[in-house]
Amino acid sequence: MRKQDITIYDVAREAKVSMATVSRVVNGNTNVRKDTRDRVMKVINRLHYQPNAVAQGLASKRTTTVGLIVPDLTNLYFAELSKGIDDIALLYKYNIIITSIENRLMREDQAIQGLLNKQVDGVIYMSDTLPEEAVEAFKRTDTPVVLAGTKDSHSDFPSVAIDYKKADTEALNLLYNDGRKNLALVLGNPDTVVNVQNRIPAYKKFMSDHNLGEGHIYSNVKDHSDGYNLLSQLDQDGVDGVIVTNDVTAVGILNSAIDAGKKVPEELEIITASATQIASVVRPALTAIRQPLYDIGAVAMRMLTKLMNNEEVPETQIELPYEILKKQSTTNE
Numbered sequence: 001m002r003k004q005d006i007t008i009y010d011v012a013r014e015a016k017v018s019m020a021t022v023s024r025v026v027n028g029n030t031n032v033r034k035d036t037r038d039r040v041m042k043v044i045n046r047l048h049y050q051p052n053a054v055a056q057g058l059a060s061k062r063t064t065t066v067g068l069i070v071p072d073l074t075n076l077y078f079a080e081l082s083k084g085i086d087d088i089a090l091l092y093k094y095n096i097i098i099t100s101i102e103n104r105l106m107r108e109d110q111a112i113q114g115l116l117n118k119q120v121d122g123v124i125y126m127s128d129t130l131p132e133e134a135v136e137a138f139k140r141t142d143t144p145v146v147l148a149g150t151k152d153s154h155s156d157f158p159s160v161a162i163d164y165k166k167a168d169t170e171a172l173n174l175l176y177n178d179g180r181k182n183l184a185l186v187l188g189n190p191d192t193v194v195n196v197q198n199r200i201p202a203y204k205k206f207m208s209d210h211n212l213g214e215g216h217i218y219s220n221v222k223d224h225s226d227g228y229n230l231l232s233q234l235d236q237d238g239v240d241g242v243i244v245t246n247d248v249t250a251v252g253i254l255n256s257a258i259d260a261g262k263k264v265p266e267e268l269e270i271i272t273a274s275a276t277q278i279a280s281v282v283r284p285a286l287t288a289i290r291q292p293l294y295d296i297g298a299v300a301m302r303m304l305t306k307l308m309n310n311e312e313v314p315e316t317q318i319e320l321p322y323e324i325l326k327k328q329s330t331t332n333e
Contacts, residue, residue: 006049007302008088009295015043019298023087065095066304067115067123073100076247076276077293078126081149084297085124092305101127109133116141122304124148124297125157128192144307148300149293151317153193158307158316160300164198167289167322171243171271172206174287174324178331180241180269183207183215184234186227186253188246190219199245199273227252231260234268241269247278250286254329270329284328292320 008026012019017040024032025040032040043049066089070078082098089096097118099111112134115123122144125134130152138145138157147159168185175183185203187195200217207215216237221230227249234242234253244250250272257264264270264284272279275288299318306313 006047008049008091009299009302011040011043011047011049014047015040019084019295020087023091026091063095064092064122064308065097065118065120066301067118067120068096068098069111069115069123069125069127070098070100071127073098076278077149077274080276080293081126081297084294084299085148085301086297087294088298088301088305094305109137112137116143122146122308124300124304126150128189128194130193144304146300146304146307149291149296151193151197153197155317158303158313160296160303160318160320161194162291162296162322163319164194165202167291167324168199168202168243168273169206170324171273171289172203174326174330175241175243175269175271176206176210176212178241178265178269181212182238182240183212184218184237184239184242185215186218186221186230186242186244186249188220188222188249190217195245203243221249222246224248224252224255227254228256231256231262235260235262240267241271243271243273245273247272247274247276247286247288251278251282254282254284254286265329265331269331271324275325279325280327287327287330288325290323290325292322295320 008019008022012022017036021032021036022040025037068082068085070082072078086096097115097120099115101111112123120143124146126148128150130150135152145157147157149161151159151161172183185199203215203217207213216239218230221227231253242253244253250270254264254270257268262268270286271288272286273289275290279286279288299320303313
């Protein structure tokens with residue numbers, strides 16, 4: 001591996017620590033155990049890791065600014081993504097400008113243009129939708145753009161995410177192996193690229209392959225209240241296993257089931273697709289598709305760093321590994 005190819009991800013992997021820990025060591029943060037710090041520094045020295053952008057920024061006295069587009073600042077999913085981005089930005093001495101498009105008060109293309117007007121050096125886009133107006137706004141600019149935790153339909157833009165189709169299929173298989181036959185998929189916005197090209201096709205294929213009928217897809221179920229109110233429809237449709245794309249919505253379904261005296265997981269199994277802290281603090285804890293949110297953000301920021309510095313990026317469509325965390329909301333914990 002060439003010296004210029006070494007990334008913080010390589011150091012973290014070799015040292016068997018998180019990228020956050022590597023960032024803390026490089027930045028001189030004292031909140032790292034000595035043995036861990038020594039191990040990280042040994043790997044840094046062995047791999048000759050050097051964040052070139054720092055030296056470039058100090059030499060040129062130029063401040064690098066990254067624009068971050070976030071759908072909802074209160075959503076833990078995006079907060080955890082942002083943490084990875086922020087730690088890498090700190091490592092490279094970048095400034096971050098955050099633009100929220102919460103509740104769609106600002107259209108994506110307006111948010112993009114607003115950031116570009118501030119002459120940001122790069123943009124990380126985390127919205128769950130990528131409308132045509134946003135695509136055109138990105139294509140009109142020479143400013144590098146990276147998608148974090150989402151994808152575009154034509155792979156026109158670099159992205160870092162997981163294999164959503166494979167993850168959902170594995171989760172559906174878990175429910176099926178638990179004896180669940182009337183499976184449902186609960187979505188927030190059904191029109192996102194991830195849902196249209198990954199989750200919905202994966203669900204339909206699984207149902208067809210296992211002769212389970214057409215199944216049930218519930219859309220525009222976006223918050224705790226929506227999830228809570230959905231339970232009656234799930235009961236009416238005889239659903240006994242459900243995958244939910246949002247933790248808060250999944251908790252709404254869980255709470256409604258508990259209030260109705262419905263047993264989880266005996267009568268209804270629930271899997272959430274986000275695995276933020278919310279999924280683990282509720283009782284019963286939710287089985288979840290754990291996306292490496294911190295790493296997705298960190299790798300996206302590192303990719304953007306390379307693009308901003310005109311470095312070679314061998315792979316622009318990166319899928320990081322996920323795992324299914326089995327908890328009390330499914331039978332085979």
